[in-house]
Structures are given as structure tokens and as C-alpha cells.
Amino acid sequence: MGGTGTQDGGVADGGGAAGYDDEALLGRVRAAPVLAGELPRFDPATAPGAPGPLFARWLDRALADRLPEPQVMTLSTASPDGTPSARVLILRGIDTADCAYVFATDARSRKGRDLAANPRAALTFYWPAHGRQIRLTGPVTVLGPRITRQDFLGRSPASRAAGFTGRQSAPLAGPEEYERARRAAQEVVAAEPGSVPETHTVYRLRAQDAEFFQADPDRGHLRLRYERTAENGWIRSQLWP
Numbered sequence: 001m002g003g004t005g006t007q008d009g010g011v012a013d014g015g016g017a018a019g020y021d022d023e024a025l026l027g028r029v030r031a032a033p034v035l036a037g038e039l040p041r042f043d044p045a046t047a048p049g050a051p052g053p054l055f056a057r058w059l060d061r062a063l064a065d066r067l068p069e070p071q072v073m074t075l076s077t078a079s080p081d082g083t084p085s086a087r088v089l090i091l092r093g094i095d096t097a098d099c100a101y102v103f104a105t106d107a108r109s110r111k112g113r114d115l116a117a118n119p120r121a122a123l124t125f126y127w128p129a130h131g132r133q134i135r136l137t138g139p140v141t142v143l144g145p146r147i148t149r150q151d152f153l154g155r156s157p158a159s160r161a162a163g164f165t166g167r168q169s170a171p172l173a174g175p176e177e178y179e180r181a182r183r184a185a186q187e188v189v190a191a192e193p194g195s196v197p198e199t200h201t202v203y204r205l206r207a208q209d210a211e212f213f214q215a216d217p218d219r220g221h222l223r224l225r226y227e228r229t230a231e232n233g234w235i236r237s238q239l240w241p
């Protein structure tokens, strides 16, 4: 049986015996606390008429309470045949007035290819210490070259070098191939600090639908949904948890 302990002693994860005691693991999963501790209050009756300001208020609170990595969100996309895929990304821009959210990636990546073929996506934020989940879905557009440059050149040299390293989501032959590409990328960034990879792409998701979930330790969870109307207003409704 591999992995009965909880400490890896500094050894990298990923190796080890093929067998794992699933029952023991599940026992520990079930014993792990969820929605523990004091959660903030949320009253849907006093929520704003549009979701952008509510998103800003919740994010503001997450930052004020120093929650870990509140800017990390899950982006879900779907390929033309409907195959879904999801991954976490960093929130790179906010448009509260229009309820739109910005992220950046390599257009050649799996998500980039999904979005080129099917420019609709979902963003999910989860802030466990607040028991809050926000789901946003809507069409995705590509922002222009000025914003793309600004987004890329505002990054650290290491992050810019990563943007020039290899081809995101393509198969990697091994560590030597990676090291070669990394050195070449570092040289590009040092020699041409103003250069931006051609495939660096900034996307904007404009929410059509936004849902705010406030967990309650006694399981009286609250769900407030906003749907954008054709006139650019919002219809609010509560959903059964």
C-alpha cells in the first residue's frame, strides 16, 4: 500500500506504488472539515440590481480578509464536439459596470483552441473560507493589441520568459527540451524586453448569467442568479440550493 502517511518527507509527488488504500483515503476525505468556521452573511434581498457590483463587493471582502489567492478562477471551455475542459487561471481584468472579466493565455493552448471554435465559457470562483462560489457564463471576445501588450509587458521577466517558452499544451519530449526552450526564451526577454509572443492573447468574458452561492454551516445555502436581458438589464431570481 502506498501513501498511508500524510507527509511526503520532501519527496516529489507523482511516484510511488500503484496500489492505494482507497477506503482509508476516503475515510480521511470524509473527516476533512468543509464549510467550517464562521462565514459572512449574505442577504439576497439587499443585493445590488446588477451582478458586477456584487462580484466586486465579494472580491473586495476576500482581499480584505486575506483569503489565499482570491484571483484564481476556473475557466471551463468546450470543444466543438462538446468535450468540456477546465483549468485554473489568474483574473487579469475587471469591468464591474459591464460584468466582464479578463484572462490571458496562449491562443494555441487547448483552451485557446476551444475558444477559437466555440467562443463561450464559464468562470468559477470559490473562496472556501467565506463559503462563497461565483459562477459566470457568457460569450468570450479577444481584446486588441494595445491591451495584449500592456498585459504581457506588465509581467515579471520570469513570467514573460515563461510566455516565450515552448508551446502551451503541446506534448513535451522531456526536461532537456524544456531547458533548451527556457534558455532561448530568457535570451529573447533579455535582448528584446519589449517583445510580446504573437500568440499571447487576452480574452474578455461578458457575463450573460451570474450566480452567487453563499454557503451556510446549517446548510441553508443561498443562491442568487442574475440573467442579462436583451435590453442590458438584469433579472434576479433565487434558486433552490
Ligand SMILES: Cc1cc2nc3c(=O)[nH]c(=O)nc-3n(C[C@H](O)[C@H](O)[C@H](O)COP(=O)(O)O)c2cc1C
Pocket (backbone or CB within 6 Å): 072, 085, 086, 087, 088, 089, 090, 091, 103, 104, 105, 106, 109, 110, 111, 112, 168, 169
Ligand atoms: C494558480 C494558477 C494560475 C494559473 N494562471 C494561468 C493563467 O493566467 N494563464 C494560463 O494560460 N495558464 C495559467 N495557469 C495554467 C493553467 O491552469 C493550465 O495548466 C494551462 O493554461 C494549460 O491549459 P489548457 O491546456 O487547458 O489550455 C495557472 C495555473 C495555476 C495553478
